[in-house]
Amino acid sequence: MGGQPREDGHPVQGVAGRLTGGVPFREALARASLLVPLCVVYALLLVWPLALLARTSLEGGLAAYGDVVRTPLFRPVMVNTLVISAVTTAIAVVLGYLCAAAIWRAPAGLRPLAVALVLLPFWTAVLVKNFAWAALLQDNGVFNTLLRKLGAPGHPALLHNRFAVIVGMVHYVLPYAVLPIFATMSSLDARLERAAASLGASRAAAIWFVIVPLTLPGVYAATLLVFIICTGFFITPVILGGPRDMMAANLVDLYARQLVDFRAASALAVMIIVGVSLLVSVYQWLPKEGQFGRL
Amino acid sequence: MGVFDEALAASLRRPPRAAGRRWWPFSPAGTLLFAACVPIFVFLMLPTLVVVPMAFTPKPLLEFPPSGISLRPFRDLFHDSAWMSAGAVSLKAACLAVAIATVVSTMAAMALHSAKFAGKGLLQSVILVPIVAPLIVLALADYEFLLRFHLTGTWTGIGLSHSVLAAPYVFITVQASLAGLDPALVRSARSLGAGSLSVFRHVYVPVLRPGLAAGMLLAFIASFDETVIALFQQGPQATTLPVKMFTDIQYELSPKIAAVAALLVGVATLVFSVQAAALVGRRSARWGGRPAAGSPE
DSSP states (O other): OBOOOOTTSOOOBHHHHHHHTTSOHHHHHHHHHTTHHHHHHHIIIIIHHHHHHHHHHHTTTTHHHHHHHHSTTHHHHHHHHHHHHHHHHHHHHHHHHHHHHHHHHSOTTTHHHHHHHHHHHHHSOHHHHHHHHHHHHSTTSHHHHHHHHTTOSSOOOOSSSHHHHHHHHHHHHHHHHHHHHHHHHHTSOTHHHHHHHHTTOOHHHHIIIIIHHHHHHHHHHHHHHHHHHHHTOOHHHHHHSOGGGOOHHHHHHIIIIISOOHHHHHHHHHHHHHHHHHHHHHGGGSOOTTOGGGO | OHHHHHHHHHHHSOOSSOOOSSSSOSOHHHHHHHHHHHHHHHHHHHHHHHHHHHTTOSSSSOOSSOSSOOSHHHHHHHTOHHHHHHHHHHHHHHHHHHHHHHHHHHHHHHHHTTOOOTTHHHHHHHHHHHHHSOHHHHHHHHHHHHHHTTOTTSHHHHHHHHHHHHHHHHHHHHHHHHTTSOHHHHHHHHHTTOOHHHHIIIIIHHHHHHHHHHHHHHHHHHHHTOOHHHHHTOBTTBOOHHHHHHHHHHHOOOHHHHHHHHHHHHHHHHHHHHHHHHHHHHHHHHTTSOOOTTOOO
């Protein structure tokens, strides 16, 4: 059986042709050799370190895992991680949906500006944002000064608590929520709404029964992406949070850099990888564009 | 990443309904939506709007709004050897990371260009893994790894660790720009007697240039802004700018940090402009021509 015919009309015969998609074997080999540097770098700087991490965590069997799970810090830290991530995700997706809709509906002249307002913070370094929020929220910071000028009695503690962490995190992840939702919206057929109207739907009904369901794939993707990003936060809880806002990444840091217990730190890191991989694999199950029939 | 370029591209397309010729182009519901979004956009821009003015304060303490305009924080910053050496470490590490990432990712993207084989999709998602991998895990793994080679506490170690982090960005942008290259062109060049090097120079390089520039910039930012890996590997000779910011912010919020932050906002603005310019350029290059495969237009 011949392989796929090439554009010049000579089919490459046999197994080699089938493996290389119709490209002559020597050319395929030359091309594959271009992959070698990347494979070497990834093997050396990604696979090896991660393998080392897994091995460290398994020194002395599963003891390190048991120790980590049994420490009194483990439960509150995991609960913190899940609660803070869930609250942040919920707020970010709602705000992100509104932003995406506004960008989608904005007149042509305003659209690039609106996207710029989302992308500029996206490219700004985490520490710049954290510094700004700390300066805004600290006791003699911008907000409290403003409140005092407006004559508010006393000054509420805005920094080093869960409120500040969630404000900082929502700000960080908001672009990650806006962009997938906006991408889904802008791929919608503009005639859908007119079709709904011609079938007698009011504008509100067209939006609620046609547009919103069709944007749900983007909402699911944004929710998952934002939640995954949230669970990995490290800098923001340290700078904006208090001692009771420790998250999973901070616990790894505590074990590794303060307690110098690399077995425990590695065990915790392996648990984080497994958790994140599970979340990423959920992505496969999400309805994608083109699977609208179910809705 | 792909989704962001897509969003930016979509924002440049015409909106679904042309705005009417009324004096106020929005429906009541639209007006409500925009009104609701104004505070959200202000929230998004707030840190930038606050940081930049604070960097120009004439006082030795942080204040907002500033009582005047001066370059004093910047002068203090440039005379502070600790901050300057942190900047140098960051630059050196980022350059190493960009160099490695650019070479390996460009070659890989060329290898996969128009190739069809089982497992290509899997390979591509493996290349993108560093983008989604939790930084704390990479930080710990890289630390344990580099400890064996006595490379912790050096900018080389930080650069090496960052190279894997930066590689996917170059890969994505280079792959996107290669999508417009017809593989038949490479074959014709070869059949006309061009060697590998001259095929690369005359066929690939002109196509690659915009994607390569954008990818290298993204890779640079990925390394330059990275904090967690650099924090684990910090030493007296290897404290990067973000790590110094991280430790200093916990100690005191000073105008010097505001000055660094303002400079980083400048970098972010530059990156965003380059991204937008590249996209607008790609659009106009396609203008009148056949849109590349997979193009939404």
